[in-house]
Amino acid sequence: GSGNGLGDIAQFVSGTAEVFSVGAADVVVNESGNQRDFRVESLNQAGMLFVDASEDTVAIGTISVDSNASLHVTHPQDSGNAVILIENEDGSNNHDAQVSFAKNGTTVHSIGMDDSDSDKLKIALQGTLGAGNKALMDFPSAVGGAIVVNEDGQNHDFRIETTNDDKAFFIDA
Numbered sequence: 001g002s003g004n005g006l007g008d009i010a011q012f013v014s015g016t017a018e019v020f021s022v023g024a025a026d027v028v029v030n031e032s033g034n035q036r037d038f039r040v041e042s043l044n045q046a047g048m049l050f051v052d053a054s055e056d057t058v059a060i061g062t063i064s065v066d067s068n069a070s071l072h073v074t075h076p077q078d079s080g081n082a083v084i085l086i087e088n089e090d091g092s093n094n095h096d097a098q099v100s101f102a103k104n105g106t107t108v109h110s111i112g113m114d115d116s117d118s119d120k121l122k123i124a125l126q127g128t129l130g131a132g133n134k135a136l137m138d139f140p141s142a143v144g145g146a147i148v149v150n151e152d153g154q155n156h157d158f159r160i161e162t163t164n165d166d167k168a169f170f171i172d173a
Helices: none
Strands: 008-014 017-023 028-029 037-042 049-052 056-060 070-071 095-102 104-112 120-125 133-141 159-160 169-171
Touching: none
Parallel strands: 056 070
Antiparallel strands: 008 017, 017 028, 037 049, 049 056, 095 104, 104 120, 120 133, 159 169
16 A cells, blocks of 8 residues: 555554555665565565564565574575675775674674785785775785785784693784
8 A cells, every 4th residue: 555644655464564665765674674574475484584673684585584693694495505605896996805893883804815916815804905994814816925024014912822721922013
């Protein structure tokens, strides 16, 4: 039906709860936080994309979500591997493909491919890859390259621990 009172173009209601609406500026599923799941099916998968409203989890490839995960990814075919591909397709510019990790809205670390440095895999502090932020660890993109810890002499100690020795191998940066 139409719910033009709220500016909706189309509105679907179950009982008294709006479950789906198409507005002039947005499309909303579960208006007012209803606990109705949202699912998109594909040719071979009943849960190709699944939002579990009661668990606050988004799943890809499954409807049996892990309630401890915010994003749960499985392979849509039982015989395959779960792969997440992050690809930057702009070949004309230096752009990174990275995953950033944050706590309370502050980016702390990133891991990804640094396009400005021969497509090396890097683990970086302070949330960004690239020449302006040196890597904590730098992995070569070609055979014969060196694995670098403390790129450009960053001041991070490096140690290997054993069961009885927290400094079995220690480098004081």
